[in-house]
Amino acid sequence: MRIALAGAGRIGARHAAALSALPEIESVLVADADPRRARELAARVRGARAVDTVGKLFTEGADGLVVTAATDAHAALVGASVTAGMPVFCEKPLASTVNGTFQTVAAARAAGVPVQVGFQRRFDAGYLVARDAVASGRLGWLHTVRSCSFDPAPPPAGYIPTSGGLFRDCVIHDLDSIRFVTGREVVRVMAAGGNKGDEVFRESGDVDTGTALVTLDDGTLCTASATRYNAAGYDVRLEVFGSKDSVVAGLDDQTPVTPLPERDRPAWPAAESYSGFLERFAAAYDAELRAFTDLVAGRRRNPCPPEEALEACYLAEACELSRHEGRVVEIEEVRR
CATH class of the missing domain: 3.30.360.10 (Dihydrodipicolinate Reductase; domain 2)
Structure with a gap:
C-alpha cells in the first residue's frame, strides 16, 4: 500500500514515521508547501519519498492520503482527494468554519469516498x-x-x-x-x-x-x-x-x-x-492510522466519518x- 502525506510539520513527521512502520506500507509519499521540509522529512523516514508539490500527490498512484497540512489547506486537500476517488485521513478540523466543514462533508458524501477525521481520543x-x-x-x-x-x-x-x-x-x-x-x-x-x-x-x-x-x-x-x-x-x-x-x-x-x-x-x-x-496519545495516533489503512483496504468501517467532525x-x-x-x-x- 502506498500512502501520500500532505504536510511535513510536527504531526506530519510523527504520522510519516508511524505509517512507515506498518508492514503493509510499501512507501510514504511526502509533500509540503515548503519542498525543502518535505525532502528533509523523507530523508529521515524509511521508505519515504518526497515529491515536489502537494498537487503531485494525486498523480503518483497512492492508495490513500493523510492530511497534516495547515488548517486553511484541509478543505481543499480533502476535496481534491475525494474528487480523485482517493480515501483520505484528515487531522481535525476539516475546515476552519462551520460552513466550510458542512460543504466538505457534503462533497465527501456526494463522492462516496471515505474520509476519516483525526479525533485521536x-x-x-x-x-x-x-x-x-x-x-x-x-x-x-x-x-x-x-x-x-x-x-x-x-x-x-x-x-x-x-x-x-x-x-x-x-x-x-x-x-x-x-x-x-x-x-x-x-x-x-x-x-x-x-x-x-x-x-x-x-x-x-x-x-x-x-x-x-x-x-x-x-x-x-x-x-x-x-x-x-x-x-x-x-x-x-x-x-x-x-x-x-x-x-x-x-x-x-x-x-x-x-x-x-x-x-x-x-x-x-x-x-x-x-x-x-504527541507523548500522551502516541498509542492512539498509531491506532487511528492502522484504522485508516484498514479503511483503505476495505477491512473495516469508517471509525470517525466527517459527519462526526461536523x-x-x-x-x-x-x-x-x-x-x-x-x-x-x-x-x-x-x-x-
Missing part, C-alpha cells in the same frame, strides 16, 4: 474502556461527565490568531469525546473564558482558559475545560459518574496531579509528567457563541 485505550462501561450499563444512569484538556504552555504566539480560538481548537476534542463515550447528543451549552496570561490571546479575541457546561439529550450534565497554562504538565482526562459506578480515563502515573495531603503518600506523579499530546464543529461553534454573548446556546441555533 476515540482510539485511546482509556476512552474506549469508558465507552464500553457506559454502553454495558455498568455505571447505571449517568449524572455527571467531566473532561479536561490542560496544556503545559501556550502554543507559539503566531499560531493563536489563526487557531480558531480555544473552543474550536482545543475544547472540540473534549466535546467530541463526550459524544463518543456517552453515545448521547448535546442539546445546549453555556461557555465562559478568561485571560490571565499573554496578551496575544486577548488581542486575538481568544481566551487562554475556558469551560463549557454541556447538557446532553437525556439530561446528563457535563463540563469541558481547557487551559493553555498548566505548568505541572499535559493533563487530559475524562471522568464519568453514574448511579452505580464511576470511571476515569487518563489517570496514570504520568498524570500531573498531586493528591493532598502529601504526607505519608507515595510521590505522584510517579513518573515524569506528560510533555504534550457535529463536534457545531458544538465548538455554540461554545464560542455562548462565550461571546454570555448566554445559553441551543445547538439547533448553529446547526446547518
